[in-house]
Amino acid sequence: MNKFKKMSIFLIISSVLLILTGCSGKTNNPKKSINVTTSLNFYGEVAKDVLGNHGSVTSIINSPNVDPHDFEPKSSDARNVSKTNIMVSNGLGYDSWAENLTSNNKNIKNINVGQLMDKASGDNPHIWYNIDTMKKLAYELADQFGKLQPQNKKAFEQNAKNYVSKLQPVENKINSIKKHKINKPVAVSEPVFDYSLDKLGYSIANKNFEEAIEKGNDPAPADIRQLQNDIKNHKLAFFVVNKQVNSKIVTNLANLAKENNLPIVYVTETKPENMDNYIKWMDSQYDQVLKIQKNNGLK
Template identity: 30%
Template structure:
């Protein structure tokens, strides 16, 4: 073989090896290569919204998917952190609910949507912001903007998906308006304030004893006086509804439920984490509004 030919072949081989190394070291996932946006949400209520708003244009991973897991106390795995670091869009709840996710997101090269911040809810306030109609709308807009910023060529599709989501949320708004007319400021009590925003949207007035509410919000034990005020109020029939977070059932909540049942006070059971049987946050909220409507 001529010397020039050997040099040419060696050069071509080197180029091929370099191209192979570059491809392996590019760090692009399959979804990035085909244009799909990698999205990671700390909890499934926001993850399902992210999927609804992104459709086939996104690949969404929700770190917490079960009502058996408490997001407040969750300890993320190395795999969870890796997922967050590789995401292009990250959705966290904020307001102290998922501090582990907020912290991990800060060092990621991603567009971050903090639901509480978007909805104007600060640390120290009720962090269960997905129960608020106003916050859901604000977060949906923020997610759509994040997608459009990541993939500008998909703007028309993202706008269409946003409009479809909004039409379903408008159906919930109509249910809320109808239920609010029925509620007419009716008093309710709750074992935990997880659904405070939803109850407010429905026009219900929180009559839970202040001491009890303060204790549960701070994750401390209510005093015997707090508990007696609560059960006496229920046994006297001073509220028209009891809201129970069945994700946090204890001997104390059992005593409260018993007091409500003794006075035939309707009970609405719910969880703070989205149950697995629902495919989307809007489906879950629609079901909860129906549950309140039947109880009022």
């Protein structure tokens, strides 16, 4: 989309927000229901668990077929956001459109998850692949909800603890994988799964390659050759492929991996429709790594 069309959309949304927020500049009433909006559905899951029956949560992106990078909100999204108390966005340039939706409304509390995790512009934005992100978000939401409804502060804090407890089996699996990891680096198609790999104790064979694919560029021939040689010479533990991205270069490398019996871990950037929740989504991907390690003779 050209810059003039994008500017017109932004102006429409800004106008809607100005009209609506001008009519609703009231302070938060602790007896009122809390309205939360999240840019991404898996952040919405955390918000629902922590909020309980004390309000409502709306996630703008619910489909795995929508690319958050290129998403453009509708005027209806702007109207809905104008009624919210708390907006949760990923930040780090991943969903700038979400931040724009609240830029004219000072009554909305913005939770930027990237900033919450002490990340800065230019850092890998796929921070939900670090399980600590979801824990920290749960406790931050409990704190913010408690400010809006002090009478329910203890309930929010307990709900956050309960959510973190539900993450424990996944964390146990991560620790088990790390304890028995294969002592080889991994090939990565792009940096979607990198925070998880770091948690699992694996290093990345060629970061130049993944960064080029992430930016939509062709990797340098030398980087392609390096990965080809690493695959052929069995220098890698496995190959992580984001199956939502169509790249002939990655497809060719994946085929080469299969020919040379290098296992492939398939990951996704957005939560698949067949996954009920974030926990099952993460668990299914860690199970792939665990299976590879078991097949490699590690118990």
